[in-house]
Amino acid sequence: MGDQLVKAKEFEKKADKKLNGWCLFGSKYDDAAQLLGDAANSYKLAKSWDQAGKANVKRANCFLKSENKHDAANAYTEAAKNYKKVNTNEAASCLEQAVNIYCEIGRLSMAARYYKEIAEYYESDQNIKQAITYFEKAAEFFQSEEVSSSANQCKLKIAQYAAQLQQYEKAIKMYEEVAQYSLNNNLLKYGVKGHLLNAGICHLCKGDVVSITNALEKYQDLDPTFSGTRECKFLANIARTIDEEDVAQFTDVVKEFDSMTPLDTWKATLLLRVKEKLKAKELEDDDLT
Template sequence: MADQVARGEEFEKKAEKKLSGWGLFGSKYEDAAEFFDKGANSYKLAKSWDQAGSAYVKLASCHLKLDSKHEAAGAYADAAHCYKKTNTKESISCLEQSVNLFLEIGRLNMAARYYKEIAELYEGEQNFEQSIVYYERAADLFQSEEVTTTANQCRQKIAQFAAQLEQYQKAIEIYEDIARQSLNNNLLKYGVKGHLLNAGICQLCKGKGDVVAISNALERYQDLDPTFSGTREYKLLAALADAIDQEDVAKFTDAVKEFDSMTHLDAWKTTLLLRVKEALKAKELEEDDLT
């Protein structure tokens, strides 16, 4: 490992020497780029990620001097992948540089990929506001390149985090739109009931006991997909709406338990349903205080 670090440092010294010397028609930048690339590889072999990241950033600068924007964008991405192991902030900064260059040269697919990667880094940091921003940028670019499946994966993340941040209407619109799109696709139509369940749970959170809004949503979902009313997902939402209407916490809990015993509810759904249950409990206590 130490040998590889020493080799990396040696390559960097050679690169710096080339840059400080005199070169014909940009040849010094080409020579320096070759040494920075070799240095970065040596650091990677030594798992010296910060040094590798730094060498790739210097390599990107050489490519920019040579007006090789595609290569510079790639070098920034390589730097980001090294920093990812040690320094999230630095990794995001390098990915931003990479994206900007790919956008400049019209490589929208690559830009979308790296926007998605930035979104995932923010997600890992539990920074859902920023994660949403970058998933939205990625989704827009994937959509413009007609990579619809990946665009919708990004949009589902946006809806998931929006609901966690209590931006229920935003989440509802996304889930309903994806359900609508999926109906016309033989491969995706089986996922429709799941999207409508997610939208319905967000309706329950948003409505805070507004049974009319929930009932209207269920009617809309039936119009959208006539098979929905026969699903367990529909029956769960209808049972929950009924429990809310009757202000019956026990009934609400039983409906959730029954569904969960056959189809496991993930942490996201459980969290949102708990919010609805807590609001229902609070309402029940209010009623008790009044009587």
């Protein structure tokens, strides 16, 4: 590793010398970029990720000086891979630089792909707000490029995290859009009831019985088969327990559904929020009487 660090520093010194000197033949920026690429690889072998990232950023700047935008974007993505090991924010910043270049040169599908990757960086770092922001950008770009499957993957992530942040309307919109798209795709039809269930749970979190009742009518119009599903009956029964302010009945309905179709952590968390609101309302009514 020590040898690789020595090599990396030598390559970087040579690159700096090229950049600060004159070049009668060829391009000093291309020559320096080559040396910085060698430096970045040596830093990488030495597991000096921060230094490798910096070398790749310098390399990207060299490519920009020589008007080689495609290679500049690639260098920024390499820098992002290096920084990902040590610094999520730097990694995201490098990928955003790459995205800006891809937008400039009309490579929107690449821009979409890297917006999604930025979102995943923030997701792994538990920075949910930033993850939502970049999943939204990715979804928009994928949609514009008609890569609907990738757009829908992003929308489902937006919905999941928006609901966690109690942004229920945004979550509902995303789940409904994905459900609508899936209805027209034979391979995805089986997932529609799950998307509508998730949207319905978000409606329940709003604590508005009229809202969930209207949503169920809308979903049955959207997909006539939905009314016969366990998911639809579950949402209708939950809405009834909320209307009747019956916590015990609410618990029984959830337990029965869970015994047949086990609830994942996301659904369980949201339904617990609904139950807590219902319990608070019940206590409030007891105090009034």
